[in-house]
Amino acid sequence: MEKRIIHIDMDAFFAQVEQRDNPELRGKPVIVGGRSFNRGVVATASYEARKFGVHSAMPTKTAHKLCPDGIFVHPRFERYKEISAQIREIFLSYTELIEPLSLDEAYLDITELVSRETPSKEVALSIQRDIFDRTGLTSSSGISYNKYLAKIASGMNKPKATTVIHYDNVLKILHELPIGKFPGVGKVTEEKMLGMGIKNGKDLYDISRNDLILKFGKRGESLYNKARGIGTNELTVQRERKSVGKETTFNYDRNDDKEILGVLEELSDKVSVRLEDRQLAGRVVTVKIKNGDFETHSKQMMTMDPVFKGEDIYHYAYNLYHEVKEQDVPIRLIGVTVSGIEERLYRNMTIYDFIM
Ligand code: TTP
Ligand code: MG
Secondary structure (H helix, E strand, C coil), X not given: CCCCEEEEEECCHHHHHHHHHCHHHCCCCEEEECCCCCCCEEEEECHHHHCCCCCCCXXXXXXXXXXXXXXXXXXXXXXXXXXXXXXXXXXXXXXXXEEEEEXXXXXXXXXXXXXXXXXXXXXXXXXHHHHHHHHCCCEEEEEECCHHHHHHHHHHCCXXXXXXXXXXXXXXXXXXXXXXHCCCCCHHHHHHHHHCCCCEHHHHHCCCHHHHHHHHCHHHHHHHHHCCCCCCCCCCCCXXXXXXXXXXXXXXXXXXXXXXXXXXXXXXXXHHHHHHHCCEEEEEEEEEEEECCCCEEEEEEEEEEEECCHHHHHHHHHHHHHHHCCCCCCEEEEEEEEEEEEECCCCCCCCHHHHC
């Protein structure tokens, strides 16, 4: 059975909220982010500011240069979180099949809501109308038969758009799509692709499955499929994640701090990757060790800010390790866990970027 998946993404989310809450900012180039001239980073910019070339993750300094008359605003995460919860309530009034990706975007499986009288576009428009009525904010949506195509569609005609990708137009759209716009193709992969002369979906389409696997390993297969409109339509429906942890059992008992810390660092990175995948962060880090005689010890610690980066997790884990490890008692197992999980409010920046 063919599914109908919607991807909904708020337009210039943080900036729109600021403009909604403060009428003086409406119609103006608003730049939300760290205001520190030297270390700040742009979280997002209103569409008025984007005309000057300002975009997310750009240093505040550059944004000042491009848009000297821009209004620089400090982010108010609690407010965005509140509004995100209101939006999620609206989603829930349609379906429980929701997969949130971040504060301002989610997949919804609306297969059951679609009928001859109510095509999927009507459902999407109705959700977007409800969001606007409740929050005063505009959004864009994409509709398709799988997740990644819905996501591509929602980004195609932003802002305030509703876009459908179906079997008749999918290949044309994918062929013309710049390679960097394929979900899952990040900056690094994009560079690599461009280096290989792959500029768009058509170039990707023309490469054999074997060549892609040769060049990109396991991901080659997924890229091959993505060039052809093939992808999953199964939502990962929000399950409450209480913690994310990784542990290793050694094949012999170990006592060398340097060696064990090396493993702990790797485990911290692995936990980080899992948190990254789900856009999560946590406020508690725990280190557990098991002695050669199977005694288990653990210690945990609240972090200053929610952590998700490998180096930050390791920073806490390193200190905890030194508290929990007894001298000259070899250990058999070590593990690190991040709990006190919450959704990440911001990407690619730390809270420190906002302080000044
Ligand atoms: P996005 O949906 O990527 O961007 P956006 O909603 O601002 O704009 P668009 O109309 O293109 O969807 O991200 C949602 C919010 O997440 C954004 O308003 C601010 C925050 N964010 C960051 O903090 N850092 C980032 O690098 C990005 C991309 C977003
Ligand atoms: Mg958005």
